[in-house]
Ligand SMILES: Nc1ncnc2c1ncn2[C@@H]1O[C@H](COP(=O)(O)OP(=O)(O)OP(=O)(O)O)[C@@H](O)[C@H]1O
């Protein structure tokens with residue numbers, strides 16, 4: 001429904017009353033987006049196309065550095081995740097489905113990995129997620145915090161040597177076999193930063209992550225990091241990630257911490273996503289650069305069998 005705001009009204013006056021509007025129109029929720037000229041679009045979803053799990057997308061035939069199809073948008077369109085030329089932070093409570101975003105992204109990049117245009121470097125401090133597909137990462141896999149710090153420092157070195165070579169020649173990166181896109185995937189980044197009790201390691205890791213996220217994108221080094229707790233103390237480099245995804249969160253205050261001010265008012269109800277995995281795991285909200293209105297999405301579920309098949313088809317010898 002399209003409505004025109006009265007003179008003197010602000011979007012917030014409407015956004016603060018989405019519950020009332022939903023009930024008034026017999027819906028279960030209401031989302032607000034600004035059209036222009038003081039007009040708003042109110043959306044009352046009647047059914048939920050994301051209510052059942054989505055199977056993994058077939059591995060693409062062509063090598064591409066993305067955007068990677070990793071799920072579905074609420075409007076039925078594919079959800080494409082940009083990884084090259086940005087950094088992505090995925091926040092969600094335990095069981096929210098962070099793993100499904102990581103694996104869906106990796107899966108879609110495999111042909112490009114085989115073609116030598118992408119390298120995936122995996123940091124797995126909880127040892128529970130990426131270890132399952134370890135053979136996909138070859139030597140670029142670390143779980144021990146010291147090894148993680150070394151791997152991150154290596155990524156910084158790649159970045160710096162490229163920056164020195166590219167300086168004055170080009171301002172953005174095109175993936176080639178000589179200079180592939182390096183995607184540094186970090187599961188539960190707070191284990192390496194906030195919860196890391198070795199102070200020196202914590203300092204090294206935080207510095208490397210901050211360096212990669214501030215300087216990596218123009219030279220083809222990207223970070224895809226998952227995080228359970230988005231509080232500032234836990235993740236003070238949060239704002240260095242241009243793209244953020246909010247999966248199920250424990251508290252309503254955490255939504256704006258992830259997606260930015262006003263995101264929850266505009267309908268990113270990440271704290272209301274069902275904790276039942278079949279209904280809510282992998283469901284989340286994103287904000288695209290082009291619009292302040294959050295988009296509801298669901299990632300595909302890459303099963304253990306899918307990962308096994310990926311390893312069989314694309315695994316490398318670890319050495
Ligand atoms: N996209 C999805 N669709 C359907 N079910 C999913 C999806 N992602 C995950 N699940 C289910 O939810 C469970 C938890 O998911 P996952 O391990 O990815 O959560 P997580 O956010 O990484 O949690 P943790 O912080 O504890 O590691 C999975 O074992 C799976 O059963």
Ligand SMILES: [Mg+2]
Pocket residue numbers: 098099129187
């Ligand atoms: Mg996990």
